[in-house]
Amino acid sequence: MKKLITLAAVMLAISAYSGQQAQANPEPVKLSSLAGESQVTDVRPADEMPVYPNRGKSVERTFVHQPPIIPHKATYSISTDKNGCLSCHSWDKAKRMKATPVDTSHVMDDKGTVKGMYYFCDQCHVPQAENKQQLVENTFN
């Protein structure tokens, strides 16, 4: 058995060498993406870090019943076991964390148990940052 495996490994090594050799001077691959025309080997500068409003400032809503925009980073994970957002916004923790408790529409009892359809917060709430990056054109109107 061991011999067979060694043989297979040797054959594999040989077949790898007999394949097409990599070109000495490969054509540069040009990619057209949101980052512009650049070569794969180009290292572009990192994006600017997003700047969120100062703590304690919520962003004014633009229409009635708009899901308020998140005035802080929104990279907290949401999984079936744990909801990072609720560790500050649940009814029992909000006061201590100085966060706004979730809206009454989001809960199903007087203890503040969040309804399933409101569990995935980022389905409706999006973060808003002072965006220093160039905006991507779009035709939405």
Ligand code: HEC
């Ligand atoms: C570490 C605690 C903390 C976590 C975690 C957190 N928030 Fe917040 N959130 C706050 C605080 C505090 C505020 C009040 C504004 C401020 O101080 O920046 C706030 C404000 C908000 C607001 C604005 C409310 C309004 O009336 O304008 C929304 C919406 C919000 N958070 C959603 C979320 C979502 C969605 C998540 C998960 C992705 C999340 N938050 C995670 C602390 C937190």
Ligand code: HEC
């Ligand atoms: C189905 C869409 C939806 C989902 C999912 C959702 N929200 Fe909301 N949320 C809203 C809307 C709409 C409002 C505004 C309610 C209004 O003014 O009628 C709101 C309001 C809020 C507010 C402000 C409450 C206040 O009194 O000003 C907070 C905080 C909040 N949501 C946090 C969360 C968190 C945390 C989650 C995840 C556990 C979440 N939301 C999930 C739609 C959603």
